[in-house]
Amino acid sequence: MADGSTIEWTDATWNPVTGCTKITRGCDNCYAARFSERFRGVAGHPFENGFDLTIRPERISQPLSWRRPRMIFVNSMSDLFHKRVPAPFIDQVFSTMETAHWHVFQVLTKRSSTMRAYLKRRYEKTSPPAHIWTGVSVEDAGAKSRIEHLRGSPSxxxxxxxxxxIGSIGLLDLRDIHWVIAGGESGPNARPMHIDWAREVRDQCAEQGVAFFFKQWGGFRPKTGGRSLDGREWNDLPDSSIRAKVA
Known part of the structure; x- marks a missing residue:
């Protein structure tokens, strides 16, 4: 777990699972894989096994010891709904999040249908907690089916x-979506983001009344191009009461 995250839209990260496998074009230049593989074979290092999927039960209770409320990005270095993460372990992660109600947890996945099925089971007879946010990654128009999976998820x-x-997103149906983050790729092989693609997302959020957060232009380093889009920063959050945390 890391306090003081450099990710602009969160306060901290919590990684009860690390490592993953690439499943989509958005994964091609994964920052987490690039970082982890630097330490493969370094004895005693948390990433001694590189980006191999690793379950870390010793981290399951970490958020319970953090008494100051934070927004916490869950599994910034993995995907909680990877097919090799055991369902009982996902249950433990959710139990911790439900107990630590003073935090806001941000769960992000590319395995959107798996998350939908899990959430439907878990919250079949109860309302999903307000402090657990769920999201999906959508890198271009070809990945928009994940939005439908998310819309069908109790959250x-x-x-x-x-x-x-990495491409025009096209028309977006943002019904029952509360927040959109957009940003360019970073790293040595970063694919450039066209300004019209970013505007397309922003303008549709404005038209449909959805909070919009512009994270970065990207480039060789995450901060290379800054965060300004058309002369201003866009830092909207779905709940204005916690806006100050990432402003």
């Missing part, structure tokens, strides 16, 4: 991470 707050934005 108090649903969000999209349109990052890395």
């Amino acid at each position: 108090a707050v649903r969000f999209l991470s349109i990052e890395p934005l």
